[in-house]
Amino acid sequence: MMKEKLQAIKDEAMKQIQASDALDKLNDVRVAFLGKKGELTAVLKGMKDVAAEERPIVGQMVNDTRTAIENLLEETKRKLEARAREEQLKKEVIDVTLPAKKNNVGHRHPNTIALEEVERIFIGMGYEVVEGPEVEYDLYNFEKLNIPANHPAKDEQDTFYVNKDIVLRTQTSPVQARVMEQGRLPIRMIAPGRVFRSDEVDATHSPSFHQIEGLVIDKNITFADLKGTLEEFAKELFGPETKTKFRPHHFPFTEPSAEVDVSCFKCGGKGCRFCKGSGWIEILGCGMVHPHVLEMCGIDPNVYSGFAFGVGLERIALLKYEIDDMRLLYENDIRFLKQF
Numbered sequence: 001m002m003k004e005k006l007q008a009i010k011d012e013a014m015k016q017i018q019a020s021d022a023l024d025k026l027n028d029v030r031v032a033f034l035g036k037k038g039e040l041t042a043v044l045k046g047m048k049d050v051a052a053e054e055r056p057i058v059g060q061m062v063n064d065t066r067t068a069i070e071n072l073l074e075e076t077k078r079k080l081e082a083r084a085r086e087e088q089l090k091k092e093v094i095d096v097t098l099p100a101k102k103n104n105v106g107h108r109h110p111n112t113i114a115l116e117e118v119e120r121i122f123i124g125m126g127y128e129v130v131e132g133p134e135v136e137y138d139l140y141n142f143e144k145l146n147i148p149a150n151h152p153a154k155d156e157q158d159t160f161y162v163n164k165d166i167v168l169r170t171q172t173s174p175v176q177a178r179v180m181e182q183g184r185l186p187i188r189m190i191a192p193g194r195v196f197r198s199d200e201v202d203a204t205h206s207p208s209f210h211q212i213e214g215l216v217i218d219k220n221i222t223f224a225d226l227k228g229t230l231e232e233f234a235k236e237l238f239g240p241e242t243k244t245k246f247r248p249h250h251f252p253f254t255e256p257s258a259e260v261d262v263s264c265f266k267c268g269g270k271g272c273r274f275c276k277g278s279g280w281i282e283i284l285g286c287g288m289v290h291p292h293v294l295e296m297c298g299i300d301p302n303v304y305s306g307f308a309f310g311v312g313l314e315r316i317a318l319l320k321y322e323i324d325d326m327r328l329l330y331e332n333d334i335r336f337l338k339q340f
C-alpha cells in the first residue's frame with residue numbers, strides 16, 4: 001500500500017517536472033513535493049503509523065523516491081538554465097558589420113577665435129588680460145565712469161537691474177575702474193567679457209554680447225600713443241595694408257574721444273558692398289581717460305594720463321569672418337561653426 005502510494009507520488013512529480021518550462025515553475029514543483037508541507041514530507045510524518053519492523057524498508061523507499069525526484073529536478077534545472085543563457089546570448093549578439101556611432105566633436109566658436117586673436121595682439125604689446133564680475137555695482141558700471149544717475153548715456157545703455165544698486169554690467173569698463181582703484185601703476189590691460197543691454201534681438205543686436213576694453217595709464221601718455229597702438233592693432237588684425245581714421249566723438253569717460261574706422265579689407269578702400277561703398281568700416285571707440293575718472297579712482301591726473309578703447313567682440317568676428325547676421329553666432333549650430 002505504502003509502496004504504491006510512493007510510486008504514485010514519484011510518477012506525478014516526474015510528470016510535473018517534465019512539464020516545467022521555466023525555473024520558477026520547477027521551484028513550485030519542488031515545494032509541492034519536497035517542501036515542509038509537501039506530499040513526500042507528509043508521508044514521512046505518517047511513519048509513526050507504520051509497523052516498527054517495516055519502518056526501515058518504508059524509510060528506504062521514501063529516501064529513494066526523494067533522491068529520484070531531486071535528481072530529476074536538478075537535471076531539469078541545469079537544462080533550463082543552459083537554455084536561458086543561450087537565449088540571452090542570442091539576444092545580445094553584436095552585429096560588427098553595423099556602422100559605428102559617430103561622436104560629434106565640438107568646434108571653437110568664431111567669438112573665441114576672434115578673442116584669442118585680439119588677446120594675442122595685445123599680449124604681444126605687453127598688455128595683461130584682466131576679468132571682472134558680470135553682475136556689477138551701479139557705482140562701478142556708471143558713477144565711477146563719469147555717468148551720474150541722470151546722465152543721458154545711462155538711457156542708451158539701458159540694462160537689467162538686480163536692484164537699484166546692482167546691474168548686469170553694460171560694458172567691460174567697470175573692470176578698468178576696479179584695476180585703477182588698486183593703485184598699481186602703470187596699467188596696461190585689456191578686459192574682455194560678456195555685457196548686457198535690454199536690446200531686442202536682430203541681425204546686429206543682442207541683449208547679451210561681448211566687449212574688449214583696453215586701458216593704459218602711465219606718465220606722459222598722449223593721444224599719439226593711443227593712435228599708434230590702435231593703428232598697430234588694426235594692421236595685425238586686418239592685414240598690414242590697413243589704414244585707420246579717427247573721427248571726433250563723445251564718450252563720458254574719455255576726453256577727447258574718437259571713433260576709429262579701418263580701411264575696408266575687402267576692397268582696400270575703393271568702396272564695395274561690404275563697406276557700403278564708403279571704403280571704411282567702423283570698428284571701435286576710444287579716447288584719453290577723463291581726468292575726473294582718474295580722480296574718482298584715486299589717480300592724480302596731474303601726474304598720470306592714459307587712454308582707453310572698447311571694441312565689440314562680435315563686431316570683429318562678424319567682420320573678420322564675413323558673417324552677415326549676429327544671431328548665427330548664438331545658435332551654436334555645429335554646421336555653421338565648423339566653417340571657421
Ligand SMILES: [Zn+2]
Nearest residue numbers: 264267272275
Ligand atoms: Zn569695401
